[in-house]
Amino acid sequence: MLKLLQKKFALSESGAKDLIKGSLYSALADLTMMLPVGLFIMLLDELLQPLLGTSASTPNLMKYVLLVFVVFIVLYCCQSLQYSSVFISTYTESATRRINLAEKLRQLPLSFFGKRDLSDLTNTIMGDCATLEHAFSHAVPQLFGAMLSTLVITIGLLYTDWRMGLAVLWVIPAAFLMIIGSKYLQNRAELKHYQAKRICADGIQECLETIQDIKACSMKERYIEGLDKKLDAAEQAHIHSELTLGAFVTSAQAVLRLGLASVILAGSEFLIAGKTDLLTYLIFLITASRLYDPLSGTLSNVAEIFMAEIPVTRMQEMKAQPVQHGEKNYRLNGYNIEFDHVAFSYNTAEPVLKDVSFVAKQGEVTALVGPSGDGKSTAAKLAARFWDADSGKITLGGQDITAIDPEALLKNYAIVFQDVTLFNDTVMENIRLGKREATDEEVREAARMAMCDEFVSRMPMGYDTVIGENGSVLSGGERQRISIARAILKNAPIILLDEATASLDVENETKIQTALTELIKNKTVLIIAHRMRTVANADKIVVLSDGYVSQQGKPDDLLKQDGLYRHMVKIQTQNMDWSLYK
Numbered sequence: 001m002l003k004l005l006q007k008k009f010a011l012s013e014s015g016a017k018d019l020i021k022g023s024l025y026s027a028l029a030d031l032t033m034m035l036p037v038g039l040f041i042m043l044l045d046e047l048l049q050p051l052l053g054t055s056a057s058t059p060n061l062m063k064y065v066l067l068v069f070v071v072f073i074v075l076y077c078c079q080s081l082q083y084s085s086v087f088i089s090t091y092t093e094s095a096t097r098r099i100n101l102a103e104k105l106r107q108l109p110l111s112f113f114g115k116r117d118l119s120d121l122t123n124t125i126m127g128d129c130a131t132l133e134h135a136f137s138h139a140v141p142q143l144f145g146a147m148l149s150t151l152v153i154t155i156g157l158l159y160t161d162w163r164m165g166l167a168v169l170w171v172i173p174a175a176f177l178m179i180i181g182s183k184y185l186q187n188r189a190e191l192k193h194y195q196a197k198r199i200c201a202d203g204i205q206e207c208l209e210t211i212q213d214i215k216a217c218s219m220k221e222r223y224i225e226g227l228d229k230k231l232d233a234a235e236q237a238h239i240h241s242e243l244t245l246g247a248f249v250t251s252a253q254a255v256l257r258l259g260l261a262s263v264i265l266a267g268s269e270f271l272i273a274g275k276t277d278l279l280t281y282l283i284f285l286i287t288a289s290r291l292y293d294p295l296s297g298t299l300s301n302v303a304e305i306f307m308a309e310i311p312v313t314r315m316q317e318m319k320a321q322p323v324q325h326g327e328k329n330y331r332l333n334g335y336n337i338e339f340d341h342v343a344f345s346y347n348t349a350e351p352v353l354k355d356v357s358f359v360a361k362q363g364e365v366t367a368l369v370g371p372s373g374d375g376k377s378t379a380a381k382l383a384a385r386f387w388d389a390d391s392g393k394i395t396l397g398g399q400d401i402t403a404i405d406p407e408a409l410l411k412n413y414a415i416v417f418q419d420v421t422l423f424n425d426t427v428m429e430n431i432r433l434g435k436r437e438a439t440d441e442e443v444r445e446a447a448r449m450a451m452c453d454e455f456v457s458r459m460p461m462g463y464d465t466v467i468g469e470n471g472s473v474l475s476g477g478e479r480q481r482i483s484i485a486r487a488i489l490k491n492a493p494i495i496l497l498d499e500a501t502a503s504l505d506v507e508n509e510t511k512i513q514t515a516l517t518e519l520i521k522n523k524t525v526l527i528i529a530h531r532m533r534t535v536a537n538a539d540k541i542v543v544l545s546d547g548y549v550s551q552q553g554k555p556d557d558l559l560k561q562d563g564l565y566r567h568m569v570k571i572q573t574q575n576m577d578w579s580l581y582k
């Protein structure tokens with residue numbers, strides 16, 4: 001039962017237990033709602049008896065005042081128990097669900113993020129969790145509770161008078177069958193609504209991210225028009241989904257209302273035929289008037305639960321994604337990185353790396369060069385286990401990196417990528433990311449080595465200046481220098497530099513290269529650069545072309561060969577004479 005609930009509703013074990021508890025309390029709360037009815041029937045019985053001549057005693061009003069007081073206390077206790085049990089457990093589960101999802105995302109390989117777009121992921125974490133939160137606080141326990149309490153009341157009614165019982169109860173399965181029968185249509189409409197909403201969110205996100213280019217290309221009108229269409233489509237899909245839901249729920253609620261009419265008709269018929277007495281008739285009338293109200297609300301709960309299936313499925317998909325495993329404790333024999341017949345493709349059939357073998361030795365600078373798009377960055381990222389190779393093996397210090405926990409592995413790497421990621425925090429804290437426990441002085445020293453001092457001193461609050469979302473107040477070169485400072489601070493045994501100095505002017509590039517020369521001493525350095533002069537002093541050049549290593553060796557040796565490396569050096573030397581105004 002627990003396992004079934006966990007699977008069906010993407011719950012943790014404690015969440016499933018709380019759901020059962022909440023449902024039982026909801027059932028209890030629903031049943032206690034019938035206590036005033038019971039009390040009223042008792043009073044009615046005592047009032048009717050003298051009129052019908054079965055007893056001469058008059059009702060003891062004091063007893064009823066006391067009973068009303070007791071019923072009020074019982075009602076209050078049950079409702080508060082139900083409220084705290086359902087809501088507290090729902091919000092606790094919701095927090096656990098969000099934390100678990102975020103933790104799962106942290107463990108997932110980057111390949112997963114390539115398959116899913118960011119707004120979809122954000123929607124799953126924020127939107128889907130909110131949808132489930134609402135379903136579990138306002139629909140699921142109430143539905144299960146109503147089912148349990150209705151079952152108890154059904155048994156009581158059928159036991160009292162099965163024919164009158166049937167007159168009250170026939171509408172319940174009829175109304176629920178209507179809702180269950182419409183499940184397919186409702187889910188289809190909701191799925192369309194979700195997809196339209198996602199396309200719309202994607203469009204808005206894209207618009208915000210590319211606002212500069214949109215303005216630069218005078219595409220504003222075209223873009224707004226496109227966004228307008230997406231918003232319209234989302235609105236239409238929403239209306240359609242609400243109408244589908246509304247049509248079925250309202251019809252089912254109308255069917256429920258027929259129950260009262262059927263009790264009146266059948267009851268009058270039985271009363272005239274002498275098949276039932278007045279008190280029983282009144283009992284069924286009062287019960288029917290109380291029974292249908294909570295059930296009417298429950299019909300929309302069923303629809304909400306159907307709709308919750310979409311987020312539950314998406315969450316389960318995410319939970320089922322395979323994560324990268326590995327040992328946290330491992331022994332390395334040095335820090336050589338070796339690619340052994342490595343092949344890799346992203347989500348496309350065409351592999352980026354087909355058969356790549358080379359060694360990047362500790363204490364040496366190994367440069368990956370080659371035509372654009374031929375897999376240099378991919379190879380560098382594979383070396384840090386951002387993805388796992390499809391075939392072949394990558395080892396670090398003789399250990400297969402797939403046997404090492406990705407986070408534990410990354411402790412050995414300092415990485416400077418082309419696309420630097422900065423946080424909306426101070427310069428100091430952005431650099432300190434390289435080494436959390438670093439003192440302010442250590443951070444400043446790393447910043448000085450990475451030539452950050454000069455631009456930080458111009459900032460209003462120096463190292464305490466907040467640099468905006470992803471370093472929006474900084475230039476490309478400044479962002480890159482912060483990233484280099486991080487790497488210097490981390491002082492890891494392996495350094496991956498992917499176009500690390502691409503955004504720098506010649507003066508800063510030369511200065512930073514001097515700092516990098518200090519940084520890379522006795523380390524394993526894998527460097528990617530398009531400018532051949534950046535890698536001319538490397539110990540080894542690996543030329544990647546069309547998924548293969550077409551050449552590898554010392555730069556001077558490769559220059560003597562009639563190959564791609566010499567060709568690239570030649571073209572770049574010729575280009576140095578090129579001018580826009582020629």
Ligand SMILES: Nc1ncnc2c1ncn2[C@@H]1O[C@H](COP(=O)(O)OP(=O)(O)OP(=O)(O)O)[C@@H](O)[C@H]1O
Pocket residue numbers: 114346347352370371372373374375376377378379
């Ligand atoms: N996350 C990704 N998902 C799918 N395809 C990708 C991804 N990253 C890169 N690619 C594709 O893989 C191929 C190799 O890309 P990669 O960035 O490794 O090349 P590169 O040699 O470093 O290019 P450049 O010199 O232009 O930086 C390209 O065709 C690129 O479009």
